[in-house]
Amino acid sequence: xxxxxxxxxxxxxxxxxxxxxxxxxxxxxxxxxxxxxxxxxxxxxxxxxxxxxxxxxxxxxxxxxxxxxxxxxxxxxxxxxxxxxxxxxxxxxxxxxxxxxxxxxxxxxxxxxxxxxxxxxxxxxxxxxxxxxxxxxxxxxxxxxxxxxxxxxxxxxxxxxxxxxxxxxxxxxxxxxxxxxxxxxxxxxxxxxxxxxxxxxxxxxxxxxxxxxxxxxxxxxxxxxxxxxxxxxxxxxxxxxxxxxxxxxxxxxxxxxxxxxxxxxxxxxxxxxxxxxxxxxxxxxxxxxxxxxxxxxxxxxxxxxxxxxxxxxxxxxxxxxxxxxxxxxxxxxxxxxxxxxxxxxxxxxxxxxxxxxxxxxxxxxxxxxxxxxxxxxxxxxxxxxxxxxxxxxxxxxxxxxxxxxxxxxxxxxxxxxxxxxxxxxxxxxxxxxxxxxxxxxxxxxxxx
Amino acid sequence: xxxxxxxxxxxxxxxxxxxxxxxxxxxxxxxxxxxxxxxxxxxxxxxxxxxxxxxxxxxxxxxxxxxxxxxxxxxxxxxxxxxxxxxxxxxxxxxxxxxxxxxxxxxxxxxxxxxxxxxxxxxxxxxxxxxxxxxxxxxxxxxxxxxxxxxxxxxxxxxxxxxxxxxxxxxxxxxxxxxxxxxxxxxxxxxxxxxxxxxxxxxxxxxxxxxxxxxxxxxxxxxxxxxxxxxxxxxxxxxxxxxxxxxxxxxxxxxxxxxxxxxxxxxxxxxxxxxxxxxxxxxxxxxxxxxxxxxxxxxxxxxxx
Numbered sequence: 162x163x164x165x166x167x168x169x170x171x172x173x174x175x176x177x178x179x180x181x182x183x184x185x186x187x188x189x190x191x192x193x194x195x196x197x198x199x200x201x202x203x204x205x206x207x208x209x210x211x212x213x214x215x216x217x218x219x220x221x222x223x224x225x226x227x228x229x230x231x232x233x234x235x236x237x238x239x240x241x242x243x244x245x246x247x248x249x250x251x252x253x254x255x256x257x258x259x260x261x262x263x264x265x266x267x268x269x270x271x272x273x274x275x276x277x278x279x280x281x282x283x284x285x286x287x288x289x290x291x292x293x294x295x296x297x298x299x300x301x302x303x304x305x306x307x308x309x310x311x312x313x314x315x316x317x318x319x320x321x322x323x324x325x326x327x328x329x330x331x332x333x334x335x336x337x338x339x340x341x342x343x344x345x346x347x348x349x350x351x352x353x354x355x356x357x358x359x360x361x362x363x364x365x366x367x368x369x370x371x372x373x374x375x376x377x378x379x380x381x382x383x384x385x386x387x388x389x390x391x392x393x394x395x396x397x398x399x400x401x402x403x404x405x406x407x408x409x410x411x412x413x414x415x416x417x418x419x420x421x422x423x424x425x426x427x428x429x430x431x432x433x434x435x436x437x438x439x440x441x442x443x444x445x446x447x448x449x450x451x452x453x454x455x456x457x458x459x460x461x462x463x464x465x466x467x468x469x470x471x472x473x474x475x476x477x478x479x480x481x482x483x484x485x486x487x488x489x490x491x492x493x494x495x496x497x498x499x500x501x502x503x504x505x506x507x508x509x510x511x512x513x514x515x516x517x518x519x520x521x522x523x524x525x526x527x528x529x530x531x532x533x534x535x536x537x538x539x540x541x542x543x544x545x546x547x548x549x550x551x552x553x554x555x556x557x558x559x560x561x562x563x564x565x566x567x568x569x570x571x572x573x574x575x576x577x578x579x580x581x582x583x584x585x586x587x588x589x590x591x592x593x594x595x596x597x598x599x600x601x602x603x604x605x606x607x608x609x
Numbered sequence: 610x611x612x613x614x615x616x617x618x619x620x621x622x623x624x625x626x627x628x629x630x631x632x633x634x635x636x637x638x639x640x641x642x643x644x645x646x647x648x649x650x651x652x653x654x655x656x657x658x659x660x661x662x663x664x665x666x667x668x669x670x671x672x673x674x675x676x677x678x679x680x681x682x683x684x685x686x687x688x689x690x691x692x693x694x695x696x697x698x699x700x701x702x703x704x705x706x707x708x709x710x711x712x713x714x715x716x717x718x719x720x721x722x723x724x725x726x727x728x729x730x731x732x733x734x735x736x737x738x739x740x741x742x743x744x745x746x747x748x749x750x751x752x753x754x755x756x757x758x759x760x761x762x763x764x765x766x767x768x769x770x771x772x773x774x775x776x777x778x779x780x781x782x783x784x785x786x787x788x789x790x791x792x793x794x795x796x797x798x799x800x801x802x803x804x805x806x807x808x809x810x811x812x813x814x815x816x817x818x819x820x821x822x823x824x825x826x827x828x829x830x831x832x833x834x835x836x837x838x839x840x841x842x843x844x845x846x847x848x849x850x851x852x853x854x855x856x857x858x859x860x861x862x863x864x865x866x867x868x869x870x871x872x873x874x875x876x877x878x879x880x881x882x883x884x885x886x887x888x889x890x891x892x893x894x895x896x897x898x899x900x901x902x903x904x905x906x907x908x909x910x911x912x913x914x
């Protein structure tokens with residue numbers, strides 16, 4: 162037992178005290194934070210005010226449009242609450258809201274259009290754009306009310322989707338107000354009557370407990386991804402560590418000091434604890450970041466509800482990480498003791514990688530419909546459950562017996578794999594020079 | 610430890626790998642406090658035997674007793690094993706590796722640290738303590754590996770080709786340390802196919818070939834049993850003594866000396882005395898003893914035939 166602990170300590174320190182571990186551990190939350198914060202930061206950088214000329218022969222649209230585009234009005238649009246949604250607001254792009262909040266400004270340049278033909282106007286205004294006197298111009302057609310009417314907008318910054326969409330929306334609003342006024346309809350009345358219903362999405366699980374629907378997809382995806390990356394990375398660690406001891410012949414010294422089984426299990430447990438340390442840091446920082454991110458987003462008027470993450474859920478993550486770790490680490494240890502170099506191991510490592518990738522893809526099936534038959538089977542299946550079950554627990558916690566079944570089946574798989582790997586390890590680690598063939602390995606398994 | 614105490618007892622041990630017999634009915638004893646030469650050509654079964662002694666593999670038949678006990682995890686802690694094929698962790702500090710190897714032999718960390726300092730000092734490698742293996746020269750890593758074998762103060766040292774890859778200065782240095790350890794009462798099993806070194810170091814030897822024991826005993830006995838009672842003689846006069854058939858069986862005359870094969874039951878001392886008495890003037894009288902190398906080659910060719 163003392164020797165086993167010595168191996169555990171050795172393997173744990175070997176990974177955790179390396180600067181790459183620190184880097185990977187820190188990098189994940191930092192990247193996560195970056196993805197959450199950077200888009201908002203980028204859009205908050207204000208562009209220069211757009212210098213614009215509005216040519217309105219009717220004189221009816223331009224004042225309304227200018228009012229719509231005034232600072233007070235754009236600010237009001239972006240800060241509106243749910244109930245104030247009006248017809249013109251599409252549901253697209255919450256990002257736009259953030260951008261609008263940043264505030265786009267328009268400076269209107271006076272321009273006299275009297276008695277000039279459309280062609281004249283255009284060439285003159287286009288000239289002003291090339292001379293950088295103005296940035297854009299909009300020509301309001303005289304027949305603004307006709308379905309054939311075309312509003313021509315020319316801009317030096319046609320790629321600026323944000324100001325374009327604001328302008329388009331403001332123009333629509335201005336024309337609609339004018340139409341309503343022309344038809345003698347009270348605009349406020351229409352707004353009031355045509356407001357959107359309050360469509361609140363809530364998922365109800367089998368126990369009848371309500372669960373907020375939005376955000377589950379993202380969080381479940383992140384968890385699936387995290388499991389996949391960790392299992393892959395730590396499996397490769399095991400492979401490299403086993404091959405190193407074989408390649409450098411340290412195995413010979415180790416085997417003359419402790420039992421092969423002690424050495425193998427010590428290695429698995431030590432590396433597993435290192436992985437657990439990393440997962441714990443990640444989950445903790447993810448929860449903290451999510452807390453900050455959510456409060457920030459709700460301050461911006463975005464409703465993004467998190468799935469409930471209870472201590473039990475976190476405990477399940479750890480359990481399934483450990484199950485997955487022991488399954489894949491044992492496979493990698495088995496491969497490592499069969500081959501002579503890491504490169505050679507790479508060919509065999511396709512087997513666990515394919516299983517991991519399959520599990521990761523299956524987690525999408527689970528996210529889409531956590532209670533389907535397919536989701537049930539993939540979330541209890543050995544090799545897949547360590548990725549799919551945590552995803553399913555997040556998406557829609559299944560009955561306890563299914564979680565227990567997944568733990569049991571994967572536990573049995575681990576027992577079987579450890580049994581196999583121990584037999585291959587004790588012989589394979591002392592075989593130098595050539596890669597073991599499958600019949601040889603089979604012989605070791607039977608003989609031991 | 611008394612001279613006669615047995616450290617290692619190997620009795621009728623066999624090990625098979627499928628059809629192949631690696632060790633066949635091997636028996637020998639290693640006495641405490643002595644240097645035991647475990648000799649044989651490559652593939653004779655030396656490494657397999659050593660692996661059974663250190664508990665890496667178990668014999669299929671026979672008995673191995675170490676310090677009067679069956680091989681176990683306890684006996685493993687009292688052995689220091691330097692394998693022929695050996696290495697260190699590439700990217701780990703020397704001190705961390707040594708601590709780990711000591712911990713695997715049940716040495717507490719405080720004790721291990723003390724001994725690591727002592728041995729690194731002894732090996733003149735103290736300033737390399739915090740360095741990684743990749744910074745070390747080959748000779749240095751060899752010495753570090755030697756340190757890892759003796760860190761837990763083992764009673765039995767098994768050194769498999771310990772000098773391979775070392776320069777002559779370091780070979781002498783290690784031989785000195787082995788002699789010190791022997792003086793402390795440690796038993797040393799020394800496996801090699803360098804006969805000159807074995808002849809210099811070993812008190813007892815065993816020679817194995819093709820998985821079987823060929824010859825064994827103290828170095829003296831082995832050499833004695835191979836002596837063909839040959840004498841190299843250079844002298845003037847005494848020819849009547851050499852004609853005595855009760856003393857001399859055969860004379861081969863070389864350019865400036867004679868090779869004399871003694872008659873059965875005759876001994877060299879009598880011959881020398883008779884020659885002196887006869888008034889012969891002797892410039893060379895030497896009992897020719899076969900070198901370990903000669904015995905090795907002769908025995909191996911014989912058993913391979």
